[in-house]
Amino acid sequence: MELLDLVWLIPALPLAGFLLLVLGGRLLGEPGAGWLATAMMAGSFGATVAVFVGLLDRPEEERVFGQTLFEWMPIGGWDIDFGFYVDPLSVAMCLFITGVGTLIHLYSVGYMHGDADFSKFFLYLNLFAFSMLMLVLGDNLLLTFLGWEGVGACSYFLISFWFTDPEKASAGKKAFVTNRIGDWGFMVAIFACLAALGSISYDEILSGAGSLSGTTATLIAACLFVGAIGKSAQFPLYVWLPDAMAGPTPVSALIHAATMVTSGVYLLTRVNPIIAEADTWIQPTIAWVGAGTALFAATIAVSQKDIKKVLAYSTVSQLGYMFLAVGVGAYVPAVFHMITHAFFKALLFLGSGSVIHGMHEEQDMTRMGGLRKYMPITAATFIVGWLAIAGVPPFSGFFSKDEILLYAWAENPALWAVGLVTALLTAFYMSRQVFLVFFGEERFTVDADHDDHAEVAAVDEGDADTALDTEGSEAEALEHPDTADAPQHDDVHVLHAEPHESPWTMTLPLVALAGLAMVGGAIQLPFTSDLHFLEDWLHPVLGDNEAHIDVATGTKVGLAVVAALIALTGIAIAWAIYVRKLRRPVEPAILEEGWRYDRAITSFMGGPGRAGFEAASTFDRTVVDGAVNGVGALVRRSGGGLRGLQSGFVRNYALGIAGGAVLLLAYFLAQVTL
Amino acid sequence: MLLAAGVEPSWYLVLASALFAIGATGLLVRRNPLVMFMCVELMLNAVTLTFVTFSRMLDDIGGQAVVVFVLVVAAAEVVVGLGIIVAIMRRRPDATADDLALLKG
Amino acid sequence: METFVFFVAAAICLAGALGVVLSKNPVHSALSLVGTLFGVAVLFVAQNANFLAAVQVIIYAGAIVVLFLFVIMLLGVDRAENLSVDPLVGQRAAAIVAGVAIFALPVAALATTGWDATGAIANLGSVSDSAVPDVEGIGRVLFTRYIFALEITSILLAIAVVGAVMLAKKSPKAADMIVDLPARPTSTDADADAASADATSEEGTA
Numbered sequence: 001m002e003l004l005d006l007v008w009l010i011p012a013l014p015l016a017g018f019l020l021l022v023l024g025g026r027l028l029g030e031p032g033a034g035w036l037a038t039a040m041m042a043g044s045f046g047a048t049v050a051v052f053v054g055l056l057d058r059p060e061e062e063r064v065f066g067q068t069l070f071e072w073m074p075i076g077g078w079d080i081d082f083g084f085y086v087d088p089l090s091v092a093m094c095l096f097i098t099g100v101g102t103l104i105h106l107y108s109v110g111y112m113h114g115d116a117d118f119s120k121f122f123l124y125l126n127l128f129a130f131s132m133l134m135l136v137l138g139d140n141l142l143l144t145f146l147g148w149e150g151v152g153a154c155s156y157f158l159i160s161f162w163f164t165d166p167e168k169a170s171a172g173k174k175a176f177v178t179n180r181i182g183d184w185g186f187m188v189a190i191f192a193c194l195a196a197l198g199s200i201s202y203d204e205i206l207s208g209a210g211s212l213s214g215t216t217a218t219l220i221a222a223c224l225f226v227g228a229i230g231k232s233a234q235f236p237l238y239v240w241l242p243d244a245m246a247g248p249t250p251v252s253a254l255i256h257a258a259t260m261v262t263s264g265v266y267l268l269t270r271v272n273p274i275i276a277e278a279d280t281w282i283q284p285t286i287a288w289v290g291a292g293t294a295l296f297a298a299t300i301a302v303s304q305k306d307i308k309k310v311l312a313y314s315t316v317s318q319l320g321y322m323f324l325a326v327g328v329g330a331y332v333p334a335v336f337h338m339i340t341h342a343f344f345k346a347l348l349f350l351g352s353g354s355v356i357h358g359m360h361e362e363q364d365m366t367r368m369g370g371l372r373k374y375m376p377i378t379a380a381t382f383i384v385g386w387l388a389i390a391g392v393p394p395f396s397g398f399f400s401k402d403e404i405l406l407y408a409w410a411e412n413p414a415l416w417a418v419g420l421v422t423a424l425l426t427a428f429y430m431s432r433q434v435f436l437v438f439f440g441e442e443r444f445t446v447d448a449d450h451d452d453h454a455e456v457a458a459v460d461e462g463d464a465d466t467a468l469d470t471e472g473s474e475a476e477a478l479e480h481p482d483t484a485d486a487p488q489h490d491d492v493h494v495l496h497a498e499p500h501e502s503p504w505t506m507t508l509p510l511v512a513l514a515g516l517a518m519v520g521g522a523i524q525l526p527f528t529s530d531l532h533f534l535e536d537w538l539h540p541v542l543g544d545n546e547a548h549i550d551v552a553t554g555t556k557v558g559l560a561v562v563a564a565l566i567a568l569t570g571i572a573i574a575w576a577i578y579v580r581k582l583r584r585p586v587e588p589a590i591l592e593e594g595w596r597y598d599r600a601i602t603s604f605m606g607g608p609g610r611a612g613f614e615a616a617s618t619f620d621r622t623v624v625d626g627a628v629n630g631v632g633a634l635v636r637r638s639g640g641g642l643r644g645l646q647s648g649f650v651r652n653y654a655l656g657i658a659g660g661a662v663l664l665l666a667y668f669l670a671q672v673t674l
Numbered sequence: 675m676l677l678a679a680g681v682e683p684s685w686y687l688v689l690a691s692a693l694f695a696i697g698a699t700g701l702l703v704r705r706n707p708l709v710m711f712m713c714v715e716l717m718l719n720a721v722t723l724t725f726v727t728f729s730r731m732l733d734d735i736g737g738q739a740v741v742v743f744v745l746v747v748a749a750a751e752v753v754v755g756l757g758i759i760v761a762i763m764r765r766r767p768d769a770t771a772d773d774l775a776l777l778k779g
Numbered sequence: 780m781e782t783f784v785f786f787v788a789a790a791i792c793l794a795g796a797l798g799v800v801l802s803k804n805p806v807h808s809a810l811s812l813v814g815t816l817f818g819v820a821v822l823f824v825a826q827n828a829n830f831l832a833a834v835q836v837i838i839y840a841g842a843i844v845v846l847f848l849f850v851i852m853l854l855g856v857d858r859a860e861n862l863s864v865d866p867l868v869g870q871r872a873a874a875i876v877a878g879v880a881i882f883a884l885p886v887a888a889l890a891t892t893g894w895d896a897t898g899a900i901a902n903l904g905s906v907s908d909s910a911v912p913d914v915e916g917i918g919r920v921l922f923t924r925y926i927f928a929l930e931i932t933s934i935l936l937a938i939a940v941v942g943a944v945m946l947a948k949k950s951p952k953a954a955d956m957i958v959d960l961p962a963r964p965t966s967t968d969a970d971a972d973a974a975s976a977d978a979t980s981e982e983g984t985a
Contacts, residue, residue: 648775649867651710655702658877665884672891684894686822689789691885693796693815699878700800703871706860708851709808712799715843716812719819722831728898730826735904735916739925741831742917745838746932750939752843756850757946763854764949772866 003054007067007084009047010094011137013040014129021126025119033119034109037126041105044129045098052091063088063540066139066203073142078194085139085202089541092335092534093136093266096342100258101129103509107350108250110505111357121161121248128154132259136266140201141190144267148186148231151260152179158255159247168246175240182230182237182264189223192216202270209273217277224271225286228264234323235293238316239598245308249353252308257315257349258342265322265338269331272545287327287411291418294320296595298425302432303591306363307352310433313594314389315345317422321404324419329547330407332524332535337400339534340520344388344397347513351382354506355437358499362444365436372438374499377507379438381514386434388517390427391567393560396520402563403524409559410549416559420566427570432585435578446498526556686727694720705770707759711752718748784825792818803859809847816840827906830914 017040025033055063068083084090105125112121131150138144152175160172193200196216197208209217228234233241244256255261268275268286275282294317301313318341325334356363358375372379388395391402401423409416501507525531535546576582590596697716704710722741729737762769791814798811816839823832865871889896903924904916921929 648777650771650774651702651705651867651870655870655873655877658698658702658874658881662877662880662884665881665888669884669888669891672888682894684889684896685785685789686826687889687896688886689792689822691882693792695878695882696793696796696800698881699874700796702874702877703862703865704800704860705866706805708805708847709799709802709860712808712812712847715839716796716799716815719816719839722835723819723822726823726826726828726831728896729828729906731896732898732900733906734900734902735906735913735920736901738828738831738906738913739903739917739920741828742834742921743925743928743932745834746936749838749843750935752846753939753943754946756846757943760850760854760947767854768858 003050003057004065004086005067006047006050006054007086007137008069010044010051010098011130011133013044013047014126014133016040017126018123018130021119021123025123028119030113030115030118031109033122034105034112037122038102038105038109040126041098041102041129044133045095045102048091048094048098051086052095055086055088055091060540066201068139078198080140080142080200082143083139084137086137087541088537088539089266089269089335090136092339092537094133096339097129097132097136097259100342100346100513101132101254103512104250104254104258104346104350107253107353107506107509108248110503111250111353112248113503117161121158124154124157124161125250125254128158128255128260132263135263139203140199141193141205142200144270145183145186145190148227148263149183151255151263152176152183152231155179155244155251155255155260158251159244161247161251165246171240171243171246175244178237178240179230182227185223185226185230186267189220189227192220192223196220205271206273209271209277212274212277214277214279217274218279218282221271221275221278221282224267224274225282228267228323229289230264231267232261232264232319232323233316234264234289234319235296238293238297239601241316242309242312242594245306245312249308249349249356252312253346253349253353256312257345261315261319262322262338262342265319265326265334268323268326269335269541272331272542275326276545283327283329284412285327287324287408287415290320290323290325290327291408291415291422292320293317294324294422295418295425296320298422298429300591300594301429302425303587303589304429305366305592307355307365307368307433307437308349308363310365310429311345311348311352314348314426314430317426318345318389321401321419321422324408324415325404328407328411328415329545330404331542331546332532332538333400333403333407335538336524336534337404339523340388340396340400340517343513343520344385344395344517347381347385347510347517348389350506350510350513351378351385354378354502354510355382357502357506359444360497360499365433367444368437368442369440369444370438370442371499375501377501378510381507381510382438383434384514384517386430388520390430390571391423391563392427392571393564394521396517398564398567399521399524399526402526402560405563406526406551406556406559407547407549409555410551411547420563423563424566424570427567428574431571431574432578435574439579444499526560683727683731687724690720690723690727692720693717693723705772707762707769707771710771711755711759714755715748715752718744781825784821788818788821788825790818791815792822801862803862805851805860806848809844809851812847813840813844816844828913830912830917 017037020036021028021033028036064085064087066083066085068081070082071079072082073080105122108121108125112118115121128151131147131154133147135144135147135151138147156172156176159175160169163169163172190200193205196212197205199205199208212220230237241256241261245252247256275286297313297316297320301310301317304310304313318337322334322337322341325331325337354375355368355371355378358371358378359368362368384395388397391398393399401419405416405419405423408419522533524534529535539546577585593599694717697713697720700713700716701710704713722744725737725741725744727737729735762774766773795811795813795815795818798814799808802808802811816835820832820835820840823829823835903920904911906913906916
């Protein structure tokens, strides 16, 4: 048996895990359900590696193939099959989805410890993994759409996992509703494909893209881009992602950083021949939306106080980089950044989860500080993630971001400039986060009396008091006292137990991801084309649609040095402000509120938008419902009239029969005589 | 003309039409369900007379065979019909066919 | 000879038919029906349908009309019916119009054929052939060509018997189903007593 035939196992194992957990999740309970789900993901990862090895054995031109399982929807002349499309791109996606997914499953076993719905969480996680793999492996647009909706639904379930909290429940709804807008675009694209090409299988779309007219290709590409904007949280549909942090942290790491949100980038990469056929304005639009989103979200991240919100806006910003790359035709750097981002952003989210766990569900960074001595492993791994995302060589983020900036430079220096400013901000806000959380003084206090851990009970009461005093003064110095946050100063954060390091199930994934974040850049090293492993690997997928840049090596080196310097500058500024306190931090309220974008939407929807909806609703009630009800009333009235015929008098009925017989007789007579 | 020619088979047919029309009119006019049934029997008889007449006109025994079936059906119909009438009348001894309108929902 | 027989029998038939329709008392209607049936039987004989004439007398006059009379007597509904008015407005006028049309239209059709209606011959056997009696002819046809239909009529009869039994069976709950049935003080029927007892107990609980 060939290794490649194992491809069906990749999504089947998580599906099996999901079904088993549906049936017996409660029986397994904790931690059995978690281990089962993790084992399924690990098996899926193993199957992916097997397929990867099998694909490596083949010559390059044979690395794209399909496996049809069964005919899914025979509709007239259209046959939509249920099959897998295996090529270097989908396998690359699967590798990091299952790999990072397994680590996050493992992490969740520790993180969700003690949760009442422990098994339900893993049930959703496995369902998510299945949907995500279907999205990536599906051999036609509809199957991808199935996965697309599946991950959307799982995202909804998991954001509002603690649904008894109304805020979390509404965050889930927000994500779901916002995604519908993007899904609309995706659906229109599917219909347009079916109408224009008569097929939605990737095989035929990608080979038939050349025969599309420019307008059709533009329509399809634009609609798919709308879908990608929704799923990958780009401007103007990014609003759901920061709120999605209401879900458990492993969910943020898996769905809202590493995998689901990158599916928009995957989709655009997948259909690159269509984008190549589309009008020339499509690609710059994608690039500018990406660059704009990257800068926009980075500015917001600068002022966030919630440890997860910083990462959320950072994710939006990094996704913007990927769109920028797709927009300039740099698909390989886009996928490269997707992979490295999956490593380091999952690492950062899991690290923040570990911090939240250790701080007993505290998320406000202004109440942390000095945590590196309490949770050394988390701190060390988080620092690796920080250096990676900030773009400090030789960590992975440096290479991928540098690639994107290089292509942006070749396409349009303005794009490069925006990307560079974003890189500066990225380095700054991530450094701010690290300094606030792990360095500096402790801005919390431990109340040992309420604690039941023996070793923490030994903490001296007097120490706690002094800590409280310093906390007050230091916080004054740190925060600007004239903002609305002032009341927080009175409310001293009291922990009932000392911050603690997380169990091994949580730290092991951190260490593994830290390792990947450190060396992940090796899959696509710059300068010499011999080291472009990812580019060679993806070549059968992209062909000539990958942009080819002609930049002198000296310029390349110069750009890389500039990027590295920018990163170090950002870190230095943050160090100056948050560690040395040379300057008071500038964190305007408008940035903290995300440029008041959410509020603008709310007031628009509450004002003119609402009036529009009311008008539509009135139209619906009077005209549309009126027509429907009118037909109903007409039928009812005529029926009421006809009901009079049914008098209940048998002789009346008999008269009817006699009249009919007479009429028939007259008719026949007329036939004979006339 | 008719008398001069002796008995024409078509006379039987005219008679049958008359019997049928009287039966139909009676069915429509009378309110006693039993009498209505008798009118139905009249109409059936008119039809059997027609069959026998055609059997003679065409010199074909098939017409008479059909009459046997008509008789069987008439017998079955009378049995069921009288059963219904008995069921109704037992509960409402003075019911007429019009009173069945009460069954209307 | 046949002319004479025809006119006498036809007169009996029509008189009987009118008697059925016009008699106020159902008993008189039933007796008039016997006259019609007898007249038709005579007409059958006049047309060489001797077997059918016998069957007509035995089944119709002998069985069916007796059944009618039996039901009339059983239910005691031999009261005169008021025929001077019809509660359904226009029913009577429409009925007469329909009756006239039903008579006139076939006759008119017959007239268009020159009083000589014809049809296709099935060639099942001759009526006039004296060598084959009509009983034998009918029997031959019924048990060869119409054997399937004959078997089905047997099923029909069986169903009719079962149906009649089910319809006429006295349901123990019958009294409960009639809301406006006045309790009969003269009834000695145990069922009726039980039913009225049920009714009173229900009233008590209500």
